[in-house]
Amino acid sequence: NNDVRSEQEVVDVGADEILVQVRVLIGSLNSIFKRLFDWQLSGPDYKSTKGMSSPSTQFVTSRRMGVYEPLHQIGMWEDPFKGLTSQHGIAATTIVEVDGLDKPDYTSNESVGPSKNDQEASIPNEKVQRRLAQNREAARKSRLRKKAYVQQLETSRLKLTQLEQELQRARQQGLFIGSSALDSSHMGSSASLNSDLAGITAFEMKYGHWVEEQHKQNGELRNALQVHITDIELRILVDHGLKHYHDLFNMKADAAKADVFYLMSGMWRTSAERFFLWIGGFRPSELLNVLMPQLEPLTDQQLLDVCNLRLSSQQAEDALTQGMDKLQQSLAQSVATDSGNYGSQMAAAMEKLEALEGFVNQADHLRQQTLQQMSRILTTRQAARGLLALGEYFHRLRALSSLWAARPCEPA
Amino acid sequence: MHYQTQSWGAYVAPRNMGVDPLERIEKLASENAVVIFSMSTCCMCHAIKRLFCGMGVNPTVYELDEDPRGKDMEKALMRLLASSSAVPVVFIGGKLVGAMDRVMASHISGTLVPLLKEAGALWL
Numbered sequence: 001n002n003d004v005r006s007e008q009e010v011v012d013v014g015a016d017e018i019l020v021q022v023r024v025l026i027g028s029l030n031s032i033f034k035r036l037f038d039w040q041l042s043g044p045d046y047k048s049t050k051g052m053s054s055p056s057t058q059f060v061t062s063r064r065m066g067v068y069e070p071l072h073q074i075g076m077w078e079d080p081f082k083g084l085t086s087q088h089g090i091a092a093t094t095i096v097e098v099d100g101l102d103k104p105d106y107t108s109n110e111s112v113g114p115s116k117n118d119q120e121a122s123i124p125n126e127k128v129q130r131r132l133a134q135n136r137e138a139a140r141k142s143r144l145r146k147k148a149y150v151q152q153l154e155t156s157r158l159k160l161t162q163l164e165q166e167l168q169r170a171r172q173q174g175l176f177i178g179s180s181a182l183d184s185s186h187m188g189s190s191a192s193l194n195s196d197l198a199g200i201t202a203f204e205m206k207y208g209h210w211v212e213e214q215h216k217q218n219g220e221l222r223n224a225l226q227v228h229i230t231d232i233e234l235r236i237l238v239d240h241g242l243k244h245y246h247d248l249f250n251m252k253a254d255a256a257k258a259d260v261f262y263l264m265s266g267m268w269r270t271s272a273e274r275f276f277l278w279i280g281g282f283r284p285s286e287l288l289n290v291l292m293p294q295l296e297p298l299t300d301q302q303l304l305d306v307c308n309l310r311l312s313s314q315q316a317e318d319a320l321t322q323g324m325d326k327l328q329q330s331l332a333q334s335v336a337t338d339s340g341n342y343g344s345q346m347a348a349a350m351e352k353l354e355a356l357e358g359f360v361n362q363a364d365h366l367r368q369q370t371l372q373q374m375s376r377i378l379t380t381r382q383a384a385r386g387l388l389a390l391g392e393y394f395h396r397l398r399a400l401s402s403l404w405a406a407r408p409c410e411p412a
Numbered sequence: 413m414h415y416q417t418q419s420w421g422a423y424v425a426p427r428n429m430g431v432d433p434l435e436r437i438e439k440l441a442s443e444n445a446v447v448i449f450s451m452s453t454c455c456m457c458h459a460i461k462r463l464f465c466g467m468g469v470n471p472t473v474y475e476l477d478e479d480p481r482g483k484d485m486e487k488a489l490m491r492l493l494a495s496s497s498a499v500p501v502v503f504i505g506g507k508l509v510g511a512m513d514r515v516m517a518s519h520i521s522g523t524l525v526p527l528l529k530e531a532g533a534l535w536l
Contacts, residue, residue: 305522312519315466323459330455355455358497358512362456365513369520376521 022164029157036150151409199258206251207268210244211398217241218391221384235380241387245371249364252280260357270401273394279324279363284313284370287390291374294389295382305377313370320363327355433484434492441503444472445533449489449501451477456512457500463515467525469533471502505531 217240224237256263266274276286288310298306331352339345375383441447446464450457452475464471476482476499489498493511502509504527509515518524528534 308522309520312522312524315463316516316519318466319459319463322462323455326458327455330453352455358456359459362459362512362516366516366520369517373520373522 019164019167022160022167026157026160026164029153029160032153033157147409155405196258200255200262203251203255203258204268207248210248210251214244214391215395217244218388218395221388221391225381225384225388231380234384238375238380238383238387241384241391242371242375246368249368252364253361256280256357256360260360263360264356270398271404272397272401276397278317279320280360281363281367282394284317284366285310287367287370288313288374290393291386291389294385295378298382302377309370309373309377313366316366320359320366324359327352327359433481433488436481437485437488437492438506440474441508442506445505445531446471446528447503448473449485449499449503450475451482451499453477454499456497460500460502460512460515463519467528467534469528471533504528504533 217237221237221241224234252263255268262268263280266277266280269277273282276282278286288306292306331349334345334349334352374386378386437449446469448457448460448464448471450461450473461471461473476486479485486498489501490496492508493501495511497511501511502515509518509524509527515524518527525534
């Protein structure tokens with residue numbers, strides 16, 4: 001019993017520490033953004049950027065920020081502020097001095113000062129023009145770099161905020177369970193909370209491996225379909241592919257026991273895949289739509305069987321959807337009305353939530369059955385093509401998610 | 413299948429008193445082509461009802477939570493299915509088909525529709 005309790009305490013302390021660090025990072029990101037916007041309005045303070053000390057130190061002292069690890073990278077930002085200064089009418093020469101990277105022509109370390117007139121008067125006009133053009137170009141590049149960097153920071157801040165929220169929730173769960181009962185059930189609950197978190201972590205790891213293995217199998221199928229391979233060998237590959245999906249559904253069943261909401265949220269999948277989410281996974285009808293164009297020509301019997309499969313899977317899908325809708329309605333009702341007895345009302349709501357795991361399992365069961373039936377209808381070669389098509393479809397969706405996340409930001 | 417209450421002033425022996433719940437289940441199951449044992453609060457039961465209705469079948473539904481002998485029948489079904497949930501459970505042509513997963517598997521594999529036609533629940 002003591003071991004379990006201290007285990008819970010360790011988890012609590014660990015979560016606390018992580019929360020603190022996450023908040024510190026969010027705080028520093030927020031102050032970076034604030035400074036950014038302030039500077040854009042008022043222009044940087046160039047008086048303090050004298051000499052060629054290391055960019056990060058210079059940046060830190062001139063911007064009067066606290067010293068955190070992440071800020072070393074911000075030294076790169078020396079460049080972006082040239083773009084700003086040119087907007088504020090400070091001389092091109094001062095810009096040149098600050099940026100040691102893009103201007104190899106200038107070797108002299110003239111100190112940055114507000115007055116430009118002395119320096120400019122003695123330089124011929126064409127050189128000035130050339131220099132101005134170079135400065136404009138450098139300023140433009142710096143603005144683009146800054147934009148990209150800011151976007152990266154925005155993404156990081158968003159992720160950190162999400163992480164903070166998740167930690168909060170997990171922490172609160174732990175607190176809730178801990179404070180609700182000081183009897184022996186406390187021990188059981190602590191143990192189960194730990195094992196739930198462990199279950200989800202294990203799932204994420206296994207799923208990562210699953211995706212890698214899927215990619216490998218896609219490659220094998222692609223090769224096998226291009227060379228002359230016997231049907232028996234192809235059948236082995238097809239059976240492996242089907243078993244791979246079967247493994248996924250088993251993994252998901254375990255994860256559903258640990259945290260059904262996690263599974264339903266689709267957080268274990270990429271963003272584009274999540275767009276298509278239906279009860280914790282892909283729709284069986286979506287599966288058929290992806291496969292069908294790949295499988296022609298089909299015999300008449302096959303066409304009939306596929307039509308029947310289309311119909312029955314759609315009907316099953318609709319039935320489960322309606323069941324879920326009813327569950328939502330029922331849950332909303334039991335939470336919305338104030339029965340006057342908070343405890344029993346919550347208990348009733350909890351009981352309703354337990355039905356979720358059943359729906360996720362049935363949805364996965366339906367996915368599994370649809371895959372099986374397809375493999376029964378198709379020839380080995382067609383099944384191989386189908387599996388490859390399915391694997392590539394999900395691969396492309398994942399790639400799409402990455403591209404989307406990395407797309408350039410629209411100018412504000 | 414209801415028995416009279418005490419308001420008659422005389423003791424009237426309820427019909428099927430002492431009948432084994434499993435026997436009652438089998439009897440009810442044989443009386444219609446498609447029989448579903450359900451509970452009004454169960455959402456999976458709702459899903460299975462919608463499945464049959466969507467196929468054009470009109471099942472006979474018994475809500476165990478609204479039946480005075482429901483509790484016993486529920487326990488009997490749990491033993492029959494070797495499962496912690498008694499409902500939903502489907503009988504077609506008097507024979508046990510099973511819970512949601514069996515029904516769905518049967519539908520996807522194409523064996524459900526012939527079974528329904530054989531029991532006279534579906535024409536076409």
